[in-house]
Amino acid sequence: MNFTFSEEQDELRRTIRRFLDDKSPSTEVRRLMETPDGYDEAVWKQMAQELGLQALHIPEDYGGQGFSFVELGIVLEEMGRVLLCAPFLSTVGVAANAILNAGTEEQKKALLPGIASGETIATLALGEPGKGWTADDMTLESKDGVLNGTKTYVIDGTTANLIVVAAREAGTTGTDGISLYTVRGDAEGLNRKSLEAIDLTRKLAQLDFSGVKGDLLDEKGTAWPALQRTLDHAAVALAAEMCGGAQRALDMAVQYAKDRVQFGRPIGSFQAIKHKCADMLLEVESAKTAMYYALWVAAADDPELPIVAPMAKAYAADAFFKAARDNIQVHGGIGFTWEHDAHLYYRRAKSDELMFGDAPYHRELLAQRLGI
């Protein structure tokens, strides 16, 4: 395992940063967050066809480029930094991994090339109204491959044309009887409703399944281990994105602390401000360290993944929320205005905090997995 980024990985980061600074400035984020689809198709296509981002960590056998989770993490971190409005986390960070983890060789060959080429927008339909993230919380029922039930907080649920659905086979309980199905976005019996989300830059949806025919991934009722692994991957991917956002919030706060002069000197020279910035730095750096380790573990397919994934998610969620909140504090009055971007990061941080389970849930998960 290598604990530093290679020259090429640094160059990848610079390239992505330049691309995103060009294509996703704050004005674009604000334009797109007001649109129903919430992303720019031309930018999505350019990401796929020119930069090959959707294909980055998908193996070459399935139409991808065969690089690792580390490269994917670098890309996600940069996307989080600018709050890119695009179905990337849902498609590549979550759904592609679900198919990689749960699909048969044939299914991977059929489904992943579309994701790699940018044609398919995919997502995972997992959470249910009022439910959590454990096996017992999966109640959407499958009977002979016909799905009935409701999934909510589905990321990019209305734009996805391929939906991976976690379902429970009729008459089963616990971790037995969980299956993953794929459903086309325009499937008969599927009703998609977009939700008003606190994070305007990421679209969420509620999906009602009434008699929807699903295509089973692998074998019936055996998907729980693959789903758990997918959630660990999702936690790491989201942690990478969150760390990018947290770093940006910190950078904004530090810049403002240097620029803003009050009582004849920059406000960063006041203890109340500089200590806040120092505390943010500590949290952001720690979160990044945990997240980078998690990326390497995921890339190396190391058995430690179930331990480091919840740790990275819990730490990054706390750090991002703290950085986003304190950034507003450092900015004072202007930080509360709609025109300032601080609230966009605050909203993203709040939403990410709860996505795939909040920090206490992930710490509990960690404790259980460690056998404490």
Added chain:
Amino acid sequence: MNVLVLVKQIPDPNNPYQLANNRLKRDGGQNVLDPGDEFGVEAALQLTEANGGEVTVVSMGPESAMEAIRRALSMGAHKGVLISDDSLQGADALVTARVLAAAIKKTGFDLVIAGVESTDGSTGTVPGAIAELLGVPLASFAKHLEIKDTTLHIQRQTEKGYDDVESPLPAVLTVTAGVNEPRYPTFKGIMQAKSKPVEQLKVGDLGLSADEAKATQTVNEVTPAPARGAGEKFEDDGTGAAKVADFLKEAKVI
């Protein structure tokens, strides 16, 4: 078709520049491939994608200029040539042109593409001098280009519009920032750039004498551009528009 692209590594133009001995300080800070050169690389890639052939990037500069070459290689160029020699420190535009022309001749070419001018030095004289030294035509300020048979057709940007210009090959071509949208390298491209061949040359390899490689110009003094003065205020008493028009006329804007 052999397309050569001239590229230069420059200090990141987003950072304030620093001087040392009246010359731009090139070490210590973040250096990048001159953004103006990316248009040339893109133009070359498009030409060879359409007509076949190879793109070679050529640069003169310190050893670190290899990074600029690698950047162009990561976009898809096939190979590189780097002329790096301590004796070239402080080379002026003429020496640069002589060195590059010699390297271009040595490499062989159908078309040489450069930016209109470097972002840091901005002399804009190197491509013209190279064309002269090579004895081939210069097609400059291209905002659109294509090759039909063996003739280069360009739209040459002018103050009022553009001229249609044709040139036989081989030729030297300079492209403006409007000519294309440079591609972003893929990670695969970045990985492959490392293993692409880059020929490293010294002045001696080019058959140039020490005299030819010696700068003929020195910079005696550097003065920062004067700060912009305060604007002129008109009270609008009904003649405001006319006064603005007069002002614009004086500035030769209208």
